[in-house]
Amino acid sequence: MSEAVIEFRDFSFRYRAQKEPTIKNINLRINQGEKVLIVGPSGSGKSTLAHCLNGLVPFAFPGEITGEYSINGQNPRKLGIFGLNKMVGTVLQDTDGQFIGLTVAEDIAFALENDCVEQEELFKRVEEAAEQVSVKELLGNSPRELSGGQKQRVSMAGVMVDDVDILLFDEPLANLDPATGKRAIALIDEIHKKRKSTIIIIEHRLEDVLYKDVDRIILINNGMIVGDMKPDELLSTDLLVNNGIREPLYLAAIRHSGAKICAEQCPQHIETMKLDDVSETVKKWFHEVSIPEKPVSNDVQLEIKDISFSYTSKKKVLSDISFKINKGEMLSIVGKNGAGKSTLANLICGFLEPDAGQILFEGTDLSSWSIKEHGEHIGYVMQNPNQMISKPMIFDEVALGLVVRGVPEDEIKERVYKVLKICGLYQFRNWPVSALSFGQKKRLTIASILVLDPEVIILDEPTAGQDYKHYTEIMEFLKELNEASGITIIMITHDMHLMLEYTHRAIVIADGNKLTDDTPANVLTNEAAADKAYLKKTSLYDLALKCGIDDPSEFVERFIWFENQERGNG
Amino acid sequence: MSRVLSYVEKDTWIHRLSGVTKLVFFLLWSVTSMITYDTRVLLVMLVFSLWIFKASKTSWKQVGSVFKFIMFFLFLNVLAIYVFSPDQGVKIYGTKHVLAHLAGNYDITKEQIFYELNVVLKYFTVIPAVLMFIVTTDPSEFAASLNKIGVSYYIGYSVAIALRYIPDVQDDYAKIKRAQEARGIEMSKKAKFMDRIKSTAAILFPLIFSSMDRIDVVSNAMQLRGFGKNKSRTWYSAKPLKRNDRLTLAFTVIFCAAALIITFTNGGRFFNPFT
Numbered sequence: 001m002s003e004a005v006i007e008f009r010d011f012s013f014r015y016r017a018q019k020e021p022t023i024k025n026i027n028l029r030i031n032q033g034e035k036v037l038i039v040g041p042s043g044s045g046k047s048t049l050a051h052c053l054n055g056l057v058p059f060a061f062p063g064e065i066t067g068e069y070s071i072n073g074q075n076p077r078k079l080g081i082f083g084l085n086k087m088v089g090t091v092l093q094d095t096d097g098q099f100i101g102l103t104v105a106e107d108i109a110f111a112l113e114n115d116c117v118e119q120e121e122l123f124k125r126v127e128e129a130a131e132q133v134s135v136k137e138l139l140g141n142s143p144r145e146l147s148g149g150q151k152q153r154v155s156m157a158g159v160m161v162d163d164v165d166i167l168l169f170d171e172p173l174a175n176l177d178p179a180t181g182k183r184a185i186a187l188i189d190e191i192h193k194k195r196k197s198t199i200i201i202i203e204h205r206l207e208d209v210l211y212k213d214v215d216r217i218i219l220i221n222n223g224m225i226v227g228d229m230k231p232d233e234l235l236s237t238d239l240l241v242n243n244g245i246r247e248p249l250y251l252a253a254i255r256h257s258g259a260k261i262c263a264e265q266c267p268q269h270i271e272t273m274k275l276d277d278v279s280e281t282v283k284k285w286f287h288e289v290s291i292p293e294k295p296v297s298n299d300v301q302l303e304i305k306d307i308s309f310s311y312t313s314k315k316k317v318l319s320d321i322s323f324k325i326n327k328g329e330m331l332s333i334v335g336k337n338g339a340g341k342s343t344l345a346n347l348i349c350g351f352l353e354p355d356a357g358q359i360l361f362e363g364t365d366l367s368s369w370s371i372k373e374h375g376e377h378i379g380y381v382m383q384n385p386n387q388m389i390s391k392p393m394i395f396d397e398v399a400l401g402l403v404v405r406g407v408p409e410d411e412i413k414e415r416v417y418k419v420l421k422i423c424g425l426y427q428f429r430n431w432p433v434s435a436l437s438f439g440q441k442k443r444l445t446i447a448s449i450l451v452l453d454p455e456v457i458i459l460d461e462p463t464a465g466q467d468y469k470h471y472t473e474i475m476e477f478l479k480e481l482n483e484a485s486g487i488t489i490i491m492i493t494h495d496m497h498l499m500l501e502y503t504h505r506a507i508v509i510a511d512g513n514k515l516t517d518d519t520p521a522n523v524l525t526n527e528a529a530a531d532k533a534y535l536k537k538t539s540l541y542d543l544a545l546k547c548g549i550d551d552p553s554e555f556v557e558r559f560i561w562f563e564n565q566e567r568g569n570g
Numbered sequence: 571m572s573r574v575l576s577y578v579e580k581d582t583w584i585h586r587l588s589g590v591t592k593l594v595f596f597l598l599w600s601v602t603s604m605i606t607y608d609t610r611v612l613l614v615m616l617v618f619s620l621w622i623f624k625a626s627k628t629s630w631k632q633v634g635s636v637f638k639f640i641m642f643f644l645f646l647n648v649l650a651i652y653v654f655s656p657d658q659g660v661k662i663y664g665t666k667h668v669l670a671h672l673a674g675n676y677d678i679t680k681e682q683i684f685y686e687l688n689v690v691l692k693y694f695t696v697i698p699a700v701l702m703f704i705v706t707t708d709p710s711e712f713a714a715s716l717n718k719i720g721v722s723y724y725i726g727y728s729v730a731i732a733l734r735y736i737p738d739v740q741d742d743y744a745k746i747k748r749a750q751e752a753r754g755i756e757m758s759k760k761a762k763f764m765d766r767i768k769s770t771a772a773i774l775f776p777l778i779f780s781s782m783d784r785i786d787v788v789s790n791a792m793q794l795r796g797f798g799k800n801k802s803r804t805w806y807s808a809k810p811l812k813r814n815d816r817l818t819l820a821f822t823v824i825f826c827a828a829a830l831i832i833t834f835t836n837g838g839r840f841f842n843p844f845t
Contacts, residue, residue, distance in 0.1 A: 054794055055794075056790060056794070059793075060790060060793060081793055081794070082796055082799045085794060085795065085799075090794050092787065092790070092791055092794075094787045096738070097784055097787030097791065098787060098788070098791035099734075100734070100788065100791060100792055100795075101710070101734070101806075102708075102709055102710045102733065102734050103710070103807075105806060105807075106710055106806050106807055109806035110792075110795050110797070111795040111796050113803045113804050113805060113806060114795065114797050114798070114799050114800065115796060115799070115803075116802060116803055116804050118804060119804060119805070119806070119808060119810075122804065122806050123806075126806065143734070144737060159795070162796075346748070349748070350752075351748040351751075351752070371748065371751040371752050372751060372752070372754050372756065374752060375752030375754060376754075380748075380749055380752050382745065382746075382749050384780060386776060386779050386780050386783065387745065387746050387749070387776050387777075387780050388746070388749055388750075389775075389776060390750065390771070390772040390773070390776050400753060400754075400772070401754045404753075404754040404755055404756070448753065449753070452753070452754070
């Protein structure tokens with residue numbers, strides 16, 4: 001048995017401001033060189049556990065510790081946060097916020113500078129670290145010139161430069177598009193193999209992390225460890241689903257078909273999973289499910305005609321984009337980070353003016369409308385609700401748009417109440433905004449837009465950083481909204497689950513061009529398109545092929561429909 | 571986003587100088603210019619300043635808007651001096667040559683004009699040096715320089731980190747502003763002044779909150795990588811002093827000393843052409 005680097009014995013932690021402990025009686029041992037994935041829904045305590053390892057708990061976030069824990073055989077409480085830094089390197093989830101230096105080189109050097117390493121040595125070690133994550137050509141670049149994936153690589157170099165032997169990744173996939181996330185996972189795997197470091201990954205996007213092998217998965221919920229086993233074993237139980245973690249889609253499909261999953265099938269990767277006993281059942285299920293036709297409206301609401309745009313004269317951000325959106329559609333605009341999808345949304349909302357082309361709303365050219373007029377027909381909901389909320393009270397926040405338009409007070413009250421009811425916030429109407437959870441704040445920002453009665457709303461990454469439960473909550477709400485009021489909903493996203501499950505059409509933007517405009521199932525089963533848009537083909541596609549189903553796209557459609565039905569039935 | 575008054579990488583001997591050298595030059599130069607009213611010294615300094623500015627290959631675009639801003643203040647300053655002490659020149663130089671009489675005790679005298687001319691000259695000897703310093707010094711190197719001359723690295727680093735995040739906060743501001751405009755908050759000149767002040771609050775409130783989130787992340791990230799562990803730290807971007815640095819420093823010290831000696835051997839801070 002190899003040496004334990006991390007050990008928790010009957011360990012609990014309670015934040016100073018809280019009554020209940022966030023981590024309860026944990027027993028955990030992680031050995032030298034292991035690669036461990038810690039999963040759990042939001043608020044399960046997984047981040048707190050990570051903070052215990054890197055010293056933010058209790059040194060930056062004070063509280064009460066009971067029980068024992070040790071890292072490399074030493075007591076973290078005696079080591080202090082700086083002592084722990086020497087052993088545990090942390091890569092945080094915010095790729096942008098943790099970039100401290102003005103250039104890549106300085107950011108990588110940061111930890112060494114604080115250790116008073118001489119300049120010559122700095123140059124040498126920074127170069128070595130940059131090489132390991134292939135950002136050597138970028139050493140002189142500023143953070144604004146880097147993509148999210150590159151920034152994350154720089155962060156990795158910044159902790160590896162210090163020769164730490166435990167690497168901790170706190171939600172490494174949160175801000176990345178699927179293809180970049182896949183590469184990040186591959187890089188972590190490479191580092192693990194080369195450096196023989198102990199790797200701990202905290203994530204709730206299980207399927208994406210499992211792209212490369214992990215030794216063990218630790219499942220946390222309510223501050224307790226509810227599962228600590230090998231991936232193949234855990235995946236064959238129903239522990240994940242019961243604890244609010246989404247299992248890989250191919251496994252969900254197999255389960256829906258009624259087939260059993262067991263560890264002997266090696267369910268960790270669809271590519272190598274043994275499907276002999278299940279393929280027939282899956283195939284049979286595929287033929288049994290049929291999707292009823294859904295009526296589609298043919299009234300064009302929004303028409304984008306040959307739109308081009310560039311920020312500076314040099315490089316076009318968007319070129320010759322055209323498409324039509326019908327009334328009551330729920331569609332997604334997808335593509336990698338920086339592909340131009342946010343710019344497109346800004347153009348539709350009138351925040352930016354196109355260099356060429358037209359945007360028509362119900363046949364009217366929008367170019368002469370002010371931003372305010374745009375806002376009355378096309379509402380825009382930002383990704384981060386904290387960037388939208390400007391009033392301390394919930395009622396006032398929703399009323400804001402009406403107040404500035406001089407709507408009479410009685411009418412304001414009536415309209416705000418109505419919208420609050422729709423958004424399930426009516427009981428909080430007299431509360432301060434600060435009492436709401438993140439998901440409720442999101443709904444509040446949607447309410448503050450809906451109150452203006454727009455015909456279209458555009459949401460920028462509506463579910464970014466949300467776990468499965470909150471994701472479902474927000475998306476089910478939007479779906480109901482769309483079905484009940486017929487409002488057109490456009491979502492800008494790189495979440496493949498979202499586009500697959502909640503939109504019936506995806507417009508794919510890559511490098512400023514419209515790549516495809518098709519059903520999400522088709523997009524995600526088309527390898528070439530998915531690659532170009534930095535998406536990832538869905539594992540359902542592989543499952544379908546391995547089970548001998550000749551129409552994988554239809555298989556995906558049926559699976560999604562079936563899941564939605566199941567969800568609808570509770 | 572506009573990049574007014576920020577460091578731009580260019581290859582000139584001034585850019586190659588260490589930040590310490592430029593900082594010392596800039597400080598001594600400004601102090602000298604502040605002390606002396608000797609027109610001859612100021613004129614020599616002006617010529618030097620302009621030459622240095624030219625040698626740094628700074629383009630008008632980089633500094634133009636700031637320059638205009640400074641000019642505006644210079645104008646206010648000159649005007650204010652005249653309004654509040656129209657006889658300052660007469661007091662200093664001891665003679666009174668009236669060119670024109672305006673009203674009350676407001677005369678236009680040769681002495682006053684000469685005095686204010688010196689004030690303008692002082693501005694012009696310092697402005698190119700300031701602008702040159704800002705656009706040719708890498709901010710992180712500046713932080714390193716501050717630390718080298720004895721300022722705590724916490725201060726140096728907060729300057730650098732502010733520069734790092736200012737563009738991000740500007741982006742946030744633009745994003746928030748648009749979203750609020752779409753909700754109907756008028757920010758253009760159409761709205762009344764008081765309304766615009768109120769609307770600004772609607773942008774600042776969310777901006778402050780999202781910036782607080784940012785500060786949280788940054789300070790955690792910095793702690794996790796050992797910031798504040800030791801009394802001192804080293805700097806990746808520090809430049810060692812080279813031959814040119816030593817020459818520049820020597821020149822600066824000699825020049826400023828000489829300038830002050832010349833100024834004070836005249837018997838005061840002022841050069842008097844009227845006697």
